[in-house]
Each structure stands twice: as C-alpha cells, then as structure tokens.
Amino acid sequence: MPFVLLCAALAQSGTVENRPYTDLRPFHFGILVGSHLQDLELVNVGPQVLTLPDGTQQTYLVTADQDRWDNGFNVGVLGELRLSDYFQFRFAPTLYFGTRHISFHNMDEHAPDSLLSRSQNLKTVYIGASLDLIYASKRNGNHRPYVMAGLSPVINLTGRENDYLKLKRYDVFLEAGIGCDFYLPFFKLRPELKFMYSLTNSLDTDHASRLRDVSMKPYAMSVNKAKSKMNISPNHSSRWRQCLTCAGMACLLVLSSCHSTYHLTNVSRSRILIDSRYDAQPDAQAAAFVKPYAHKVDSIMEPVVGRSAHEMVAKKPESDLSNLLSDILLWSGASFKENPDFAVYNMGGIRASLPVGDVTYGDVLNVAPFENHICFLTLTGDKVLQLFREMAVRHGEGVSKGVRLVITKDGQLQSATIGGQPVDTTRNYRIATLDYLAQGNDGLTAFKAKTNVVSPQEEQYDIRYIIVNYFRQLAQQHKAADAQVEGRITIK
Numbered sequence: 001m002p003f004v005l006l007c008a009a010l011a012q013s014g015t016v017e018n019r020p021y022t023d024l025r026p027f028h029f030g031i032l033v034g035s036h037l038q039d040l041e042l043v044n045v046g047p048q049v050l051t052l053p054d055g056t057q058q059t060y061l062v063t064a065d066q067d068r069w070d071n072g073f074n075v076g077v078l079g080e081l082r083l084s085d086y087f088q089f090r091f092a093p094t095l096y097f098g099t100r101h102i103s104f105h106n107m108d109e110h111a112p113d114s115l116l117s118r119s120q121n122l123k124t125v126y127i128g129a130s131l132d133l134i135y136a137s138k139r140n141g142n143h144r145p146y147v148m149a150g151l152s153p154v155i156n157l158t159g160r161e162n163d164y165l166k167l168k169r170y171d172v173f174l175e176a177g178i179g180c181d182f183y184l185p186f187f188k189l190r191p192e193l194k195f196m197y198s199l200t201n202s203l204d205t206d207h208a209s210r211l212r213d214v215s216m217k218p219y220a221m222s223v224n225k226a227k228s229k230m231n232i233s234p235n236h237s238s239r240w241r242q243c244l245t246c247a248g249m250a251c252l253l254v255l256s257s258c259h260s261t262y263h264l265t266n267v268s269r270s271r272i273l274i275d276s277r278y279d280a281q282p283d284a285q286a287a288a289f290v291k292p293y294a295h296k297v298d299s300i301m302e303p304v305v306g307r308s309a310h311e312m313v314a315k316k317p318e319s320d321l322s323n324l325l326s327d328i329l330l331w332s333g334a335s336f337k338e339n340p341d342f343a344v345y346n347m348g349g350i351r352a353s354l355p356v357g358d359v360t361y362g363d364v365l366n367v368a369p370f371e372n373h374i375c376f377l378t379l380t381g382d383k384v385l386q387l388f389r390e391m392a393v394r395h396g397e398g399v400s401k402g403v404r405l406v407i408t409k410d411g412q413l414q415s416a417t418i419g420g421q422p423v424d425t426t427r428n429y430r431i432a433t434l435d436y437l438a439q440g441n442d443g444l445t446a447f448k449a450k451t452n453v454v455s456p457q458e459e460q461y462d463i464r465y466i467i468v469n470y471f472r473q474l475a476q477q478h479k480a481a482d483a484q485v486e487g488r489i490t491i492k
Contacts, residue, residue, distance in 0.1 A: 036232040038098040043225035061107040062222035072098025096126040128154035144181040166207040198228040301362030306471025309482035314350035317396030324483035326400040343432040345398035372434040377450035381425035387446035
C-alpha cells in the first residue's frame with residue numbers, strides 16, 4: 001500500500017521520463033542536420049597603387065563587402081563520450097554547404113560604368129571535425145539544457161582561380177553555443193544554436209598575384225584579411241531511423257528564424273568638395289559633437305616622438321623616406337639579436353610624407369598606417385637575385401644601405417651588389433622586412449621561399465612602434481632623423 005501511494009504521488013507531481021537511461025551510456029552516436037548562415041568579415045586595404053602592364057601606375061579605391069546572408073545546409077555524424085554526470089566530449093565530422101555574396105564598388109570617379117560595381121558568389125564546401133566540450137545541467141523531466149565550446153579544423157573543398165576572392169584551403173574555427181536535449185519516446189532531439197568564428201586569416205592572399213586578367217586585380221587586392229563566421233542551428237538525433245523526421249524539423253525551425261531583414265537596395269555616390277568654406281562657416285552642432293572625440297584623438301596623435309632634419313617623401317626608384325624606413329628595419333635587428341644583411345620596405349606601404357621638424361605619433365601613423373609587423377627571414381642567394389629582379393619589374397622598392405641595384409628602363413635587373421659584393425648564390429642571406437611582404441605580396445614572390453622566420457605578432461612589434469622607438473632613441477641623443485638619396489637603386 002505505501003509503495004502504490006508513492007507511485008501515484010510521483011505520477012501526479014511530475015511527468016513520465018522518456019528514455020531514462022540514455023545519458024548513462026558511456027558512448028553513443030547520432031546524426032546532425034541543419035541550416036546555417038555564412039558571414040565573411042572583410043578588411044579593405046583602402047587606396048592602392050597598381051602597376052599596369054605598360055609600366056604606368058594607377059590608383060584604385062575599391063571596397064568589398066558581403067551584402068547579404070544566404071542560407072546554407074550542413075549534415076554530419078557525431079559521437080559523444082560521457083565524461084561525468086555533467087560533462088560530455090563530442091566529435092562531429094560535418095559537411096557545410098554555403099554561399100557568400102560579395103559586392104565590390106570602385107570609388108574612382110573616372111572609372112567607366114562597367115567597372116563601378118562587380119559581384120561574386122563565393123561558394124564554399126567545408127568538411128570539418130568539431131571537437132567540443134559540453135556542460136549540461138541536471139535533467140529536468142524530458143529537458144536538459146547545455147552549453148558547449150570547442151574547436152573545428154576545416155578543409156575548404158572549393159575555390160576557383162578566376163574568382164576575385166579565394167579562401168584558404170585550411171582553416172580553424174572557434175565554436176560556442178547553447179542547446180537543449182528533448183527526450184522523446186523513441187529518440188533524443190537536440191536543437192542547438194552554435195556560433196563559429198575563424199581563428200586565422202581565411203583569405204588566400206596569394207590569389208591576386210595568380211590572376212591573369214589585369215582588370216580583376218584591383219578588386220582581388222582590395223581585401224587583405226578576412227574572418228569566416230557561421231551561425232548554425234542543427235538538430236541531432238540519436239537514432240538513424242529518425243533521420244528524415246529530424247531533417248524536416250530542423251529545416252522548418254531554422255528557415256523560420258534565420259532571415260535577415262536588411263537588404264542592399266541601392267548604391268549611390270557623389271563628390272563633396274571640402275575646402276575653406278567650411279572654416280568660414282563652421283557647423284556649431286557638428287563641432288560640439290566632434291569635440292570630445294577630437295580631444296581623445298589629439299591626446300594620442302599629438303605627442304612628439306622625435307625630429308626630422310628635412311621633409312622626406314617616398315617615390316620610385318629610390319627616395320629619402322624609403323631609405324630611412326628600410327634602415328630602421330635594419331636598425332631594429334639588434335633588439336631581436338638579429339644581424340640582417342639588408343632590409344626591404346615596400347613603397348606601397350608608405351602612405352604619407354614625413355614633415356620637417358617635430359615628428360608626432362600621428363605623423364608616424366600617417367606614414368605607416370597598416371598593422372604590419374617586423375619579420376626576419378632567410379633566403380638563398382638565387383632567391384635574393386629573384387627578389388631583386390622582381391623589384392626591377394616594379395621599378396624599385398625600399399632597400400637598406402649597402403644594397404646597390406642597377407635596373408633598365410624596361411624593368412630588367414642589370415646588376416646587384418650587397419655590401420659592395422655581388423650576390424653569392426651559394427650562401428644564405430638574412431633579411432629584415434614586413435610580415436606582409438614575407439607572405440609574397442606586392443609581387444615579391446621570392447619571399448615565399450623563406451626559411452628560419454622570426455616574426456613576433458605582439459602589438460609592440462608593429463612597424464609603427466619600431467619607427468617611434470627609432471625616433472625616440474635619436475631624440476635622447478639630441479639628433480634628428482636624416483636620410484638622403486644615395487644611388488641605392490638607379491635606372492639606366
């Protein structure tokens with residue numbers, strides 16, 4: 001009688017638990033299906049100077065953006081290992097099918113209408129292997145919420161050589177999400193919302209150099225960094241025979257919720273002349289709005305870091321500013337216990353002139369606005385000659401003292417010496433440069449053969465901070481930075 005009464009009380013106070021022993025299994029497997037949205041966080045390079053096949057240079061300003069989200073589809077299998085009452089480890093090989101729509105806009109006022117806007121459907125098929133740690137709460141009736149986090153190495157199975165942008169073949173995603181187990185009479189259903197964020201630069205930065213169509217390069221080179229992201233809502237089933245049922249439920253759930261209400265409907269452009277009229281009649285409201293921000297910016301940009309003996313500018317084949325910056329890279333080697341034979345600084349990375357007199361942090365930032373880091377590497381002698389030949393094609397780049405290059409008007413390397421000696425093809429050379437160039441960018445593909453790379457990625461090793469440290473050291477010695485055109489690169 002007491003036993004019967006107890007059972008009746010439990011039946012009245014709680015629900016009957018479906019599949020009560022499912023979570024006690026040491027291991028179980030299932031399937032997963034769902035939908036996802038793929039996003040691509042693009043970093044535009046801004047104005048870029050490209051050398052045309054005829055040797056002339058053209059400045060382009062192209063912006064790129066993913067202007068919409070398209071639904072993708074993912075399927076996979078999973079295996080789950082019970083670690084404790086609350087923790088599980090999950091391994092889930094998964095296929096992700098998706099598309100990203102990329103829009104390019106040429107901001108050049110004089111560009112023909114056919115070049116103003118272009119687009120690309122960037123199709124991707126990822127095969128990933130999620131490695132996730134799950135923390136689940138105590139089961140409450142037929143529900144059990146949880147949180148998860150993990151990593152997912154992926155392989156990109158797609159990518160065409162004639163696309164504007166191309167993603168790398170390999171990537172690694174950080175995963176985080178929430179979900180809830182629903183214990184049904186015949187299987188366990190697991191709706192889950194998961195976010196995946198790439199830990200690397202997903203963009204194939206070498207792709208632009210392989211394009212044969214010159215008209216595509218301003219668009220392909222408009223982006224130097226991309227971060228892949230995915231928002232995923234899969235359903236998991238612990239029984240194979242319920243695959244079709246779960247797939248239908250997952251699609252209905254996801255497609256009803258994953259819809260973007262924002263769509264690009266129009267793009268317009270115009271030229272606004274900014275001249276002295278705005279100084280004569282300032283907008284008081286705008287000035288009041290900007291004032292607190294301007295104060296913050298000025299406090300960062302206006303501190304003086306050193307002095308310059310004269311105004312310095314960057315131009316090919318050689319200039320005082322490119323010589324100075326290359327020599328600074330060479331100078332920085334002592335801080336890293338490096339003794340480079342020479343240094344290389346690309347002209348395209350120098351975005352402003354250096355004023356005479358006081359040099360502020362803002363002046364340095366204008367000269368070197370990109371977040372490039374110092375890089376030390378080794379090239380064989382034959383690769384050094386290849387590097388100099390590639391510089392000759394570009395009619396010069398910044399090189400440090402001791403380097404002498406003679407190139408012809410048609411971009412051929414006539415002679416090359418380092419420290420007064422011809423390049424020795426039997427020895428190795430230690431080089432200081434930017435990590436951007438070390439990847440083989442700006443047409444300097446010889447750097448791809450690099451070995452013994454030292455390139456710290458902490459913020460203090462950003463090139464702009466190395467330049468600032470150089471000026472501060474000179475200031476302590478009561479000296480001004482000075483550089484001259486010395487004939488490091490000559491054209492005959």
